[in-house]
Amino acid sequence: EAATGIPAEKTTAQSEEFTRVVLEVPVRARYPLPPLPEPYAGGIGHSMKHPSGMPALAERLHKLYPHLMSANTHNGNGSNGNGAAEANGVAAIPPSFMHDLKAQDYDQLQTPSFLFMDTTAADLFDRAAKLALRVSTPEMQVINGYSIKTNPDERLIKLALDSGFYAEAISLLEVQKALQVGFKPEQVILNGPGKWWPAGLLPKEPIHAVFCDSIADLNRVTAAAATGELQSKVFGVRLRTPHITSRFGIPLNTPEEFRALIDSVGLLPRDSTFGVHFHMASSNIGVRQWWHLYQSMLRWCSSIEKLTGRQIEVLDIGGGWFPDDWHEGREDDFTKAVKHAKATLPHVRQIISEPGKALAQPSMALAMRVLEIQEISDETTEAVVDGSIAELPMYFFYPHRILRRNTATGELQPLKRGKTRLMGRLCMEHDEVASNVELPEGTQPGDVLIFCDAGGYDRSMSYVFGRG
Template sequence: MPAQIRIYVSGLYCGGNPQPGVGIVRSLRAAFPSSKIVGVEYSNRVSGIHWEGLDDVWLQRPWDELDLDIYAERVRELVGGGALWISGSDLEAMWLASIFPEGHPNLLAPPMQALKRITKPEVLGAKELPVKIPTFISTDHSDWDLHAFCRQHNWRVWLKGPYYDAARTPSWDVFEAARNALSKVWATQRLFLQAHVSGYEESVMLSAYKGELLGAVSMRKRDITPEGKTWAGDVTEVPDEFLVPLRRMVKALNWTGGGELEMVRDAAGELWLLEMNPRFPAWVHGATLAGHNLPALLVQAATGAIPKPSIAHGEEFTRVVLEVPVRKDFPLPPLPEPFAGAVGHSMKHPSGLPALAERLQESNPHMLEVIGDGDGTEQVAKIPETMMQDLGSYDFAQVQTPEFLFMESTAASLFKRASERAHRLSTNEVQVITGYSIKTNPDARLIKLALDNGFLAECISLAEAQKALEVGFRPDQVILNGPGKWWPEGLMPTEQMHAVFCDSVADLDRCVAALASGEMKSKHVGIRIRTPNIRSRFGIPLDSPATFAKLVEAVKRLPTDTAFGVHFHMASANVGVAQWWHLFESILKWCRAIEKLTERDIEMLDMGGGWFPDDVHDGDEDKFAKAVETARAVLPNVRQIASEPGKAMAQPSMALAMRVLEIQEHEDDYVEAVVDGSIAELPMYFFYPHRMLRQCGETGEWQPLKRGKTHLMGRLCMEHDIVAANVQLPEGTRAGDLLIFCDAGGYDRSMSYVFGRG
């Protein structure tokens, strides 16, 4: 045993997302007062270098400037000369493992094979632990599949990098921005989406040496920072049912060093493993204060030195902010200039960890890759056969781009399938009907398909109702809905409509008066209700007792010879499929309460629309059948159940053709291709993915666009006119080539506008 233990400790960052270095130093100083502890850092902006418990600071150049070969040789000399090294950084641990693939007795960090076994999100090395892994999907999958994953998990998902960073992505535009940012920061496109798990956060910290578990503690978060990091917690022993398999895991991995298993315990008591960090956590000294000095156990195992006994001050710890004097050798640098256009100063990675990630990626492209369901080969979304047939029917030499293309056979197939499904779901007691939401796309061809397939026409204005009548609908096939349904004046049908739904109590009072005066006739009159706890401007709120009381009284004033109905609308494409079904069950309970309080039977239930096409056409029909059965059980007098799948019908029914005008090549394979299309034709580009094709100018072959480094820049002189970001144009693409954006027949078409055409 050396006369004085020398220990090098890195990871001294103490910002909002702190590293464990200072906590490790505090724990080691308490256990080995006479040891020499040297702090290792890569930026003089890291405040931990000023911690008084350090005997010295070994300050390196930032990772983007550091000569890694020379630095590696110096580290070899240090550990070879008897010094210990405890890493407080995941990426530094990865770099150290590349220097010492099989480990080193004095390198108190995991070997390379162990690191590969704990790669997120699958964490293969933890398979024996009594934990589950939240559902995930690699971003190798097509954007179409990623969007489906987000919908299926109610947009309660996280986009995660291979080692650091996670971003909550509640919508597609947020996901796109987060993916671009994380890909740039960590120099890889291989990220992953993971479903959110609700519950209380717990962690298990461990200390091990050469595959032997030296100690472990459990910690529950009791207070957190705005970034979600631990601010306070309680520390307890790890139960045997977790400790025994943990010991086996450590042995199988031949683990050396600290480690942390980050988990969530859900309401049912199940533990979900989010990730395993190859280092001690930032709260490491909190455990020492509770009598569990795990860094000391690690140094004892490596050197044989006996640490001072740990004194337990209690089972709980919290943090405070301390001011410390600045070391004279490292005066504070000036505050850096903000990034161009930014407000404030970016200090998240002052030591240049993203640069280290990029350098590791360059030296070994597989080192930072996530382990999951992808093999690194990007998948592309499948284009339906009917769409390909529709594209084949066009003579594109005669098409003046940009131009919307009507996908005739695709549209006909979708309307027919929806009609047949409604017929199959109908029973002797309940008729299932479908209404085409005209606002989604008022193209007369789509309205005619709706009419021919037995749909009703769902209109949000009298102008839309007039359009439906012009195409051939009768007034008794019209559903009138929305807050502006009476616009414009003078177009009210004189014959009886099928249903009118009121968006407010005042609107309901107006309908009652219109029925009494004979101004309006409708078989059903009902209310649109706003689902509680979901933000919306539409419908009558149910979470206000005063408004609910007014609603009940207004419904009682409806004529008894008019059937009563209820409508609710919440786009499942926005809130998620499972969440929508949960809301549906909740709405049925509210409907039952309304029936009892108003003493009016609900005879028509309108479930609205907002469905993403695949969730309707490829969804589980048994679930829809179960919904009909449930509605009938809760509302025994319901006679009709309607849905309004406008987006599901219209979105796949049109595509947008555009041509490449110019290709501009830049550094690092970055390409900007100017096209004659624009956000004037694709205003919904930001809100969901579009399947894209390029037609080869020589062979006529259709080629799907994958992800890459090309931005498709629209023709408009607007900074945000980018119709596709980070795509890959097939080799040989040149000016004049044809591009097709599928899935543009919904709000892209109806909300497109004339701009930049003269």
């Protein structure tokens, strides 16, 4: 009506019910990351592996072009991420994975059990350290921080230390873990809303940086700094990503909230370096959207500089990177990011990057044994394993590459697409660790299945359940 000036024609309601019709139009490039998971355990529907994320479109294309549905048009080089499938529908397994997995003693292995892949992990940390060095400039140091919460395994923390990383902690227990492994207080970054827990474990020496997660947290930090309880080279704030739902950081959505932030920054110690931290997982919002967010946050930082009179000298950028997004073809993007930061914030001297998930996730696998195999029909099979969602809590959030170890030969065979469900040992309806896979011919109870890509939150969020 507003556009044409013609009043809308009045209609008579024919019913109190309606049907919502949704038309799927594939328009978004580079979506989604990470690869989409299977439908929820026990759900009915076509696999959502198609890059559009549209099950109806995927089902139609699967019927029209079955040979394309298992092909990989991306990098098939077996990178240490979640390498896509080859033309036969089998996921690409990096050589370092095979090397590390073949070195395990499966005959003596108690399952389910996590397997640390030392060669793979060392290579990942080395590559991240070298990338940070390459994109650094004489005026701007780029350095990595290992987020301990991603996986607090001492071997990974030690790799981070040896690779020149900082230790990023969200609690004082994590700070103490970093110090026990060998980090010095000046190599520790403290952030998150629960950074003061538990009381009494704060280092006496200055840490590298502390970032305030809220105005209340900022007031507590400034009070602790005034009494000498907390010493830090960098005092800063974490910004909540505007217009993207998050519970973390100081919000920016309204003028009142922004004013509160500006006023509070003035309370931070003037004799310290000022920094800003923001974090939003690119694996949640997509890589392209993450780079748009990065540019937006730089502009917010510029406004904060102008209104507070404080020069931002440190940027701590959390990415929540999926492995392939970090390791493959991103150096140009990171180089541009450093240039944009320098152009927008000329006083920045250090950028701290957090590639934790991209490094930890490929560094471990989970081994479990087949307990029972039952053929439901000529095409459909169900198998019960001794692993479960207690050991693999992220099973639904992204697909895990799976291998079967042939007990007789020791050969490791990647599982391809099929109509088998792998059900966990727990008496829980949703305890299904994989679906739409195919067990290699000859698989028997007692054979070991190896779930790769389990070294991130699968490991750190695993829990004890059903063990008596």
